Amino acid sequence: MKDKLAQSERRFAELIWRLEPIGSGELVKLCSREMGWKKSTTYTVLKNLCEKGIFQNQNAVVTSLLKKDEFYARQSRRFVEDAFGGSLPKFLAAFIGGRKLSDTQAAELKKLIDEHKES
Template identity: 50%
Template sequence: MPVKPLTEAELRLAELIWDAQPLPSGELVRRCEEAFGWKKSTTYTMLKKLCSCGVARNEEAVVTARMSREEYHRRQGEAVIQEGFEGSLPRFLTAFMRGRGLSRREAEELKALIDRWEEAGDE
């Protein structure tokens, strides 16, 4: 299921939550004021946005993530490939690498990833 892309401010708040969860909401307000200069109302407005899109939750004044950082970024990557490249990972990689090339290390990492996938028998 796709997740809407987060704004820069929303992503900064999500990063703070991912790094410090579980977090009492009062502590989140304090950290946001310290890190971003946000007022309490701004923090709660931004938190409400993260909760409404399924990235975070605020239950009984304790803030936690509903999805991991890795899950969020995976879903964002899938959306880019689906929307921009008709779901084709090879087309995405070709466009991404055009004019850039791969280092030997990157090529080895990709080959190892493909080898692991083939050994697992995934399709």
């Protein structure tokens, strides 16, 4: 699966995730109304996202092969790999960027680390 989506593809994907299962004809009407797309544009973008393994269009019904959370989790992991050499501590240091964590945030992070720590 290719993780990167153009902004228009992401908007389109968000529509599908929000409304699935959705008929492809209904999707065409919705994209015309909300995005100003022609039928051919909708089907081209849908085809591209199906080829990327994110959605499927079977019997004129569009559903996801990857749920929204799964897709964004993969994107996040790819970003950490590409930008920080896979180092989660480097990513967190950059993300926090000198800000202070609240006691609640620090406790949540500690809990998350403990739950995912290798034994």
